[in-house]
Amino acid sequence: MTKAQLILYGGIAAITLLAILVLTGVVPGLRESQPPKFSLTIWGADDPEDLWRNLGQSYQKANDSASIKYVAKDPKTYETELVNALAAGKGPDIFMLPDVKISDHRDKIRPLGEGVLGYQKRTLRAVFPDALLDGITGTKDELLGTPLAFDTLGLFYNRDYFNAANIPLPPATWDDLVTSARALTRYTETGSIRRSGVALGTAANVEHAEDILLALMYQSGGTIVSRDGRIADIDNPATFSALDFYSAFADSKKRAYSWNAFFPSSLDAFATGETAMAFGYAADAKRIFAKNPQLNFDAAPLPRTAPESPSLSIGRFSIATVSRLSPEWQNAWTFLLWLQGKSVERQYIEALGLPPARRDLVNTKPPREYLSPFYGQVLSARTFPLRLGASLPGIIRDMIDEMAERRFSQGQILTRANQRINELLAKQPKQP
Numbered sequence: 273m274t275k276a277q278l279i280l281y282g283g284i285a286a287i288t289l290l291a292i293l294v295l296t297g298v299v300p301g302l303r304e305s306q307p308p309k310f311s312l313t314i315w316g317a318d319d320p321e322d323l324w325r326n327l328g329q330s331y332q333k334a335n336d337s338a339s340i341k342y343v344a345k346d347p348k349t350y351e352t353e354l355v356n357a358l359a360a361g362k363g364p365d366i367f368m369l370p371d372v373k374i375s376d377h378r379d380k381i382r383p384l385g386e387g388v389l390g391y392q393k394r395t396l397r398a399v400f401p402d403a404l405l406d407g408i409t410g411t412k413d414e415l416l417g418t419p420l421a422f423d424t425l426g427l428f429y430n431r432d433y434f435n436a437a438n439i440p441l442p443p444a445t446w447d448d449l450v451t452s453a454r455a456l457t458r459y460t461e462t463g464s465i466r467r468s469g470v471a472l473g474t475a476a477n478v479e480h481a482e483d484i485l486l487a488l489m490y491q492s493g494g495t496i497v498s499r500d501g502r503i504a505d506i507d508n509p510a511t512f513s514a515l516d517f518y519s520a521f522a523d524s525k526k527r528a529y530s531w532n533a534f535f536p537s538s539l540d541a542f543a544t545g546e547t548a549m550a551f552g553y554a555a556d557a558k559r560i561f562a563k564n565p566q567l568n569f570d571a572a573p574l575p576r577t578a579p580e581s582p583s584l585s586i587g588r589f590s591i592a593t594v595s596r597l598s599p600e601w602q603n604a605w606t607f608l609l610w611l612q613g614k615s616v617e618r619q620y621i622e623a624l625g626l627p628p629a630r631r632d633l634v635n636t637k638p639p640r641e642y643l644s645p646f647y648g649q650v651l652s653a654r655t656f657p658l659r660l661g662a663s664l665p666g667i668i669r670d671m672i673d674e675m676a677e678r679r680f681s682q683g684q685i686l687t688r689a690n691q692r693i694n695e696l697l698a699k700q701p702k703q704p
Contacts, residue, residue: 306337308337310337310603311338312338312365312600313343313365314342314365314368315342315364315366315367316342316344316592317347321343323620323623324340325342326623328340328341330616330619331607338603338607343364354367358595366592366595366608367593367595368592369417370589370590371655372658372665373662374593375661376662378410378416379596381417381594381595382594383416384414384594386412386414388605390609391415393405393409396415399632400631401587401629401651401653403587404419404655407419408591416593417593418592419589420617421589421627421628421629422587422627422650422653423555423589423646424574425553425585426552426571427449428542428549428560428569428570428571430542430548430549430567430569433456433545433548437455442549442570444572444573445578446488446517446575446576446577449549450527452469452548453521454469455469456530456548456549468535468541469548470531470548471538471542471547471551472522472530472551473521474532474533474672475673477533477536478531478538478551479538480551480553481669482665482666482669483586484518484551485514486586487585487586488518489506489511490654491581494509494510496657496664496693503697504689504694506690506693507687515685519675535547538552539556543564553588553646554626555624555625555626557640557642558625570642571645571646573648582652583648584653586656588655589629592611614633617630621633621639628647631651667689670689671686
């Protein structure tokens with residue numbers, strides 16, 4: 273072998289060895305560098321840890337640099353613990369907030385601006401229902417968080433009681449509800465209610481009382497605040513009519529009388545057979561099943577003002593949002609945008625038995641048959657005026673109590689509520 277050949281073969285061997293070392297990572301070079309590893313901590317109070325563990329594992333398959341940890345907190349102390357942790361400069365990267373708390377804790381959120389990480393509000397109009405999209409975006413179209421479900425208010429009814437009373441279908445209108453409640457209510461010899469036809473009319477022992485009254489107001493064309501959002505507008509004929517109708521079910525002098533303050537909480541009364549109908553969300557079904565597994569019940573859409581009237585229910589949701597203190601806010605938002613995916617949300621709602629937040633899941637077959645009415649209300653549901661925060665439900669419940677206890681005239685009740693809402697509007701913090 274000539275000297276030239278030795279040099280040639282030696283050069284080829286050296287190049288081959290170098291290539292092997294580069295490709296295997298022994299020597300830095302052409303091998304694509306791996307993104308740095310990161311960890312995200314999520315706090316919540318309602319979801320099971322194993323669900324988020326599964327979601328985290330699914331995300332890590334697509335992004336092996338990520339580590340996702342969900343911490344389930346006590347619902348009773350969650351909000352206080354979250355506020356204290358953030359005030360101390362600590363806390364999670366991502367935390368869950370119910371809809372009515374978003375405004376109260378807006379200053380703790382790091383929103384995602386238009387154009388950042390590819391986010392565009394216009395794109396999400398094809399993903400989420402209109403009312404939900406308005407609730408998760410700010411005044412500058414910034415994204416506040418990711419919703420994973422959009423529960424709607426419906427009507428639970430006892431099939432055995434309906435069959436015994438020869439009532440073939442659940443009430444489709446509010447007038448039907450009155451008729452069915454009268455037929456299903458049972459009285460003692462002294463005239464007191466032994467079994468309620470429907471749990472309605474009070475606030476203290478009717479769960480979601482504020483949601484029911486708000487739905488009645490919306491269906492009658494009523495509002496809470498003016499169109500420009502500057503002043504209260506609850507003192508109107510629609511609210512007057514809705515409050516009068518609602519309170520009649522707990523007024524012994526009214527035709528609709530079928531409930532009173534002596535019953536236990538409405539959903540507990542429904543589960544134990546003390547009332548034939550009760551209003552609730554899809555999330556409430558698990559509690560009913562747990563309390564009485566043998567109960568023969570079903571769900572129906574929220575009644576409407578007339579058969580030809582459009583469907584209109586109340587929708588409630590929670591969001592996963594990013595802490596303004598998180599050093600991993602970009603990775604956190606990338607994860608939250610991933611959570612908006614169709615397959616991811618399907619995994620979430622099927623695990624929890626909830627209606628979807630995504631439009632393209634509304635017409636899919638629910639994992640449980642009783643969920644169909646709740647699915648059917650998602651696109652037309654309306655939310656609370658979320659900018660008023662968590663104080664508004666209390667104002668509405670006070671209206672119901674004041675009506676039931678006759679502390680004030682109906683006109684005074686509405687005037688007082690209007691004043692309180694105006695006070696809330698005046699205290700609105702400036703959004704960052």
